[in-house]
Amino acid sequence: MGPLVVLVGPMGVGKSTVGRLLAERLGVAHRDTDDDLVAGQGRSVAELFGEHGEAGFRALEKEAVRVALAEHDGVLSLGGGAVLEQDTRSLLAGRHVVWLSMAGTEAVRRLADEGTRPLLAGGAAGRWAALAxxxxxxxxxxxACSVPTDGLTPAEVVAAVLETLPRRSSALPEH
Incomplete structure (x- = not known):
């Protein structure tokens, strides 16, 4: 069957945090493809990016997404660039995918002290805006829908995502 919901969006939007809270609220498991990559490869995303370059990293990411979509039936959070791969976009067709969006000023504030995003090296605000x-x-x-996250707490974003889920589906727990 696959995940109940897949979260996509730019880096720093809160896909992992919201995914964990959403899964808890729905009583299902959460899975994050960036965490899968780190666990499977034994290196951080930044290290994988540095070692394999963007093209090599995207190939690893594409496989992690494919496996997660096939195996996981809870809430799935994808890395910000996972949608760059046409194969991944094809695999997402027909699934309940929620795009968590936000403005660049909010992104820069959230990511300012992190320093672990290889694509933001040198000029975070401009790079983030260009990527977005x-x-x-x-x-x-x-x-299937978009949930703006600007100015919202993770719990408020979860509530908004819950509103996007089809209530008539017997596969979804009551929320």
Missing amino acids: RARRPLYEEVA
Whole structure:
């Protein structure tokens, strides 16, 4: 059957945090493909990016997403760039994908002290905005709906995501 919901969106939007809280609220497991990569490869995302380059990292990510979509039936959070791969976008077709979005100023505030995002090295605000602009059509392509996260707490984002879930589905626990 696959995941109940798949969360996509740019880095720093809160996919992992919201995913964990959403899974808890639904009484299902949460899975994060970035965590799968780190566990499977024994290195951080930044290290994998440095070692394999973006193309090599995206190939590893694509496989992690494929496996997670096949194996996981709870809430799934994807890395911000997972939608770059056409194969991944095809695998997301027909699934309940929620695009968590936010403005660049909020992203820069959230990511300012992190220092672990290889694509943001040197000029985080400009790089984030460029990535978000380039990926926006891809998020729109795969998403059943969008939930803006600006100014919301993770719990408020979870509540908004819950509102997007089809209530008539017997596969979903009551929320």
